Amino acid sequence: MSINRGRVRWQCRRALLELDLVFARFLERHFDRLDEDQLADLDDLLRSDDYDIWAMVNGSKPCENERWKEMVSLLRQT
């Protein structure tokens, strides 16, 4: 079953302004170009705790999940 893009876009709304700022730029620059597999990876990453995502984005904690690495790297670029 294909993933609803609108749902994933909404779930990029987070509890922390830090992540909102990072995801806002990500949504502008990368989101529309994600293929189904990438969207599924992002969907999976978004289920994580905000502080865990933030730690991977700011590099204080390495991303150890293979599935998330590409998305984390795109988030870090923005």
Added chain:
Amino acid sequence: MNVAKRTFDAVIVGAGGAGLRAALQLSESGLKTAVLSKVFPTRSHTVAAQGGVAASLGNSTEDNWHWHMYDTVKGSDWLGDQDAIEFMCKKANEVVIELEHYGMPFDRTDNGKIYQRPFGGHSMNYGQAPVMRSCAAADRTGHAMLHALYQRNVRANTQFFVEWMALDLIRDADGDVVGVTALEMETGEVSIFHAKATIFATGGSGRIYYSSTNAFINTGDGVGMAARAGIPLEDMEFWQFHPTGVAGAGVLITEGVRGEGGILRNSSGERFMERYAPNLKDLASRDVVSRSMVTEINEGRGCGPDKDHVMLDITHLSPETIMKRLPGIREISIQFAGVDPIKAPIPVVPTCHYQMGGIPTNFKGQVVVPKDGNPNTPVVGFYAAGECACASVHGANRLGTNSLLDLLVFGKSAGETVVEDLQSGNLRLKPLPADAADVSLARLNRLENQKNGTQVHDVRLAMQRTMQKHAGVFRFNDLLKEGVQRILEVAEQAKNTEIKDKSQVWNTARTEALELDNLIEVAKATMISAEARKESRGAHVRDDAPDTAEHPNGRDDENWLKHSLWFSEGNRLDYKPVNLKPMSDDVEPIALAKRTY
């Protein structure tokens, strides 16, 4: 459109700290309780609260609730209601220890008690020296609190409606509240939540400002819904600007940094807070620190090429202390300011942070409005707690760590009151009016069919820039007057927003348009209340109400020791007295005095 109906004992809108604390009280009493949230509960903005929760446990230094009450009244610049403040400070130890029992991982002292640290505005012995009153879980206090409360609610069978956006309050012909309408994002369908009690715990509305520490979800949904339903908004001119937002980004650097020894410096490296607050220095109350920073910047002592910020210096702390006590701060600073605070100071500027005003309530969490000569008549069936509510404990300025305390105490209190009101038979399931969903359906219909309208993004930006320019840290008569005209123009544009995406499911453009309807109510309330209040008090500081012998700090108790009430209909203002009398004989009223630190 077909509108489904669901019935509960209580419906709570918002699943942050206040909503979850209220829900717990209800679910554990066996009531059928629904909690609606735009986002997954543990992604509520309470997560971002770093510093701690105030309670006079006295674990690290001697302390008691009288001192805490004095600090809170003084912090509020005497605009806080002393009955509600007494209630909150007395209840603090109880709600914090309850949370400890729910499994909240507080930091510990060597002998196993909850570790407490100093925080701005909190003092011992009525202002004499800083006290250690803030209970924290590293710099993740809100996060740990929300997770503990969520787990406890799951255990208590609270029913969550996640990714549902409440749309409008439903009031019957008597003005009583009988529920809310809400939109399920996954289907785009509107439902009625019919309930004996409705509790709003929707948090703050900090996104009305351009520069804000608030997450994007903080769009004042409950405040806007209440205003549209004819409930006045109290003291909306009072917004706390946090002294230390990262310049340019808004991201918050917790006051805990100064609690651990951080120092604010101007362009010449001077610790300027020594001049403004000789006793508490960098740990003075937030509005005092923010104003001092803006004064430094306005007088040309700001830092950077544009001299538009000051520096927060922690380079004198050991890297071990920074890593252990303030780990998140280092990463925020590197990411958004490009500096490692172990090596160089962090550029900071006062940034919109907290809404002191809100939906008027009493200490029991009941929403109160003027009626038949009583300015505080409860609205049957309607309750509010947390940042969306105005109890009023923060008055004109909130002390750090009193917000997590507020949501615990008044979330619990609102829940307790609902349980009592149901048991005593004061509350029952009143019939829904025939037109219960009409307002919401009309809003959605308007959005669906709008032609040649305005863009949500443009209107929101215009609102945010207007608020920033016309109702910021320092306020000027001319700018406020102009701001009122400007925000009313923006409000007109907000009536005609148009969205291109008309899809039913997961339509984020529609959600943002509906959020803007709420934000704009808050923006109007803020600007109009601020323009009208001709004194300076707490966070509301006017250039034309300076510090004089007659009016210390520009405060005019003779004319302005009163709460503002703004009504959306006709942009009408009313006022009600501040309660200067504590609720019990345990304490004397805290007498009016000039607020100095």
